[in-house]
Amino acid sequence: RKEVEQDPGPFNVPEGATVAFNCTYSNSASQSFFWYRQDCRKEPKLLMSVYSSGNEDGRFTAQLNRASQYISLLIRDSKLSDSATYLCVVTNNAGNMLTFGGGTRLMVKP
């Protein structure tokens, strides 16, 4: 089992749609969780951290379920500019090792 698993997609959605991605991780002692965004042929950039209580940033909502070992990202009212690959990122229990998932590709169409 991979340490961090994501559905590679692509998820093709129309503008305005709501889309959700899940990510599962294998290390139950993982400490910190993040979503990064990577545009085609660009570098990854932090989208948001994921907190145990769940957190929201505008149209983006992240949730963490430690019991089931997954994190999710919900995007409401999708925009064309949301088209990108979304990377799930998990640290180990000591917080000194970062593992990236393979990414989920989102394509928002007019």
Add this chain to the structure above:
Amino acid sequence: DTAVSQTPKYLVTQMGNDKSIKCEQNLGHDTMYWYKQDSKKFLKIMFSYNNKELIINETVPNRFSPKSPDKAHLNLHINSLELGDSAVYFCASSHGTSGGFTDTQYFGPGTRLTVL
């Protein structure tokens, strides 16, 4: 102002050659990293340096040698390049004073290495 810069952006070379990639950050961060992103888009940590000291070396062949002349620079030298080294190499930095990964990572634009 570029926060994390890498040179060159593209590197095409023959098998067996030795090449270097340079990285500089002007964010005042204490920790710098090298990542490799392969053709399947998996991003994997290679090295982590904190204040010029090696913190993490993740089962990377010893043909890869990072060098940190100061905490704002982390260069990557690769000896005897192989076909499998073809990938995009990203430099990154974070504030982390202890080499921890919980701080936001700021990535450079990447260096696309092609070994022929």
